[in-house]
Amino acid sequence: ETSIWIQSKHSNVLPFLGYQVVDGQPRLVSPWMKNGTLEEYLKKHSNISDVDKLILQATEGLTYLHGSVPPIAHGDLKPANILITDEFTAALCDIGISRFILDGHTGLTTSGSAEGSSGFQAKELITGESLPTLQSDIYAMGGTLSGRKPFHSAPTHGRIIMLIVTDQMCQPEDHPGLPSDDPLWPFLRKCWSPNPEERPVVAEVIEKVRIILKSCVNIGRH
Template sequence: MQVPHFSFILPVSSHSDHEQLLDLDAFLVVKPLIFRSLLRLSRGSGLHPQCFPLLGLEKIGQQVAAGGSGDIWKGLVQGQIVSVKVMRIFQDKDIKAALKEFSREALIWRQLCHPNLLPFFGVYYLDGRLCLVSPWMDNGNIVDFLRNEPPNTNRLSLIVDVALGLQYLHEQNIVHGDLKAINVLVTPLRRACIADFGLSTIVNAMTLQFTHSTADMQGGTARYFAPELFRPKNKLSKSFESDVYAFAYVCYEILTGDVPFHDEKNDMAVMFQVLAGERPARPSACSGTKELDNLWELLSICWDGEAELRPKASYIIEQLIGPAIWATATTFAADWDDTFTSKFRRSLQAQSLLPSVSQIERMLFGDGSFRGHDC
């Protein structure tokens, strides 16, 4: 039987110069300006930036899983196993709308590079359906992983991994918006990494919804909702603070193996409990030592009912790895092939000559005459 091939989507864009500048780490200071400019140009012109190219991708085996918005398959590209999420979108207008939206979001995702964040490989069409490609994780999500691990598994290290990934997102002014245990994957080297940016939000009021979210109930999972998100009159959107609240529940699930409010069968009952100030009871897995006492205290302030009283991700990491808890992150080592990621592309482009400030200004606001060779 012949294996079906994927064809790479390469949207034509007149903004490739701007896109390439974003790949240069030397332009760290002006990246926000370049990024905002590129988004404005993309919206105004109807043209969209190129996605990071991969060639020769094939679907292998049978369908692995089905989510709320797509089917998961294994894929193969240049000898590396990848995850391929095939969107359940069939009408041409839906495909075009999804691609238009995701092309902007891919521009954001491709700039993210952190060992505790799932990298983005590319966007493809298969039989008229949109596909999203990322590294394959044999260990699955952290819930499945821990279910098959011995009780003495170092869960604190996994919690630090998640905190480090969340801190990186927040440093990039990105709100995850759908943080939960099943959106935390475990790499081959047993490191936790955050995936599925279901409601990732750029804090400067440019809200971008990732089309591959598996979220429910207004783009999130009710059991991980901060109380302010249950108050529609406040018209509050997901925030750094609601991410921190959800992080505490992810920690609870890592420690216990239970979803928050596991005794409740429906989201409405969870909402009433949360608004009444109820939180999960302290488990035995978080008792018995001074370090565990301090961990429970940290989780308690992370899920405080008042958003402004919750700590920042940097404070959480400080407490986790400091003398109060003494947790350690998983030792870093490469879990995926960087030749597929924007990190590799940036490493190549860093060798080229850099444009002057005036050339950057012309690229952003002027005649666009610079093509990377007139320094």
């Protein structure tokens, strides 16, 4: 984790300050973010324009990681791992299972497994078929765009996992805050495709977020 974090220098990636040994265990140190996470912000605020700006900035951070040489997969993307800085910008954090992508099957990884937030994870990570990839980040980004796990309304965590691994497609009733006619739905379904190769790349995601943000401004949503 440390080697990847040190190399990640972008305004929308939480900076690495150093480490401190506490009770014999090393602890990585980063700036304190008093504004909390995007997950917490979503629970308290309904200003669509502000939320979209934060999501755009988070996507710019992911674009930086995916565009690095070699590319870096975040591995545990979700609203709870997006912090809000003092300047009210988004910063990706918790890259504990981030990995360099050297080719389609191998890479330098900071974890021996794909442990992460399974409610936001793609099928291939849950089943252990794959370590984190750029495509699995895009799956998780779909949940970040919508603000909820793909099957948010499922009654139990186990039910969520079953729906994901059996290739079920998320429906509007799983996201009561996102109407069935919302133009974001077709794009979310692409992000949540069971086939990693059918998911969009991060450049498409950031373009979609920019379009959404522009539409919010044009129709005066506050």
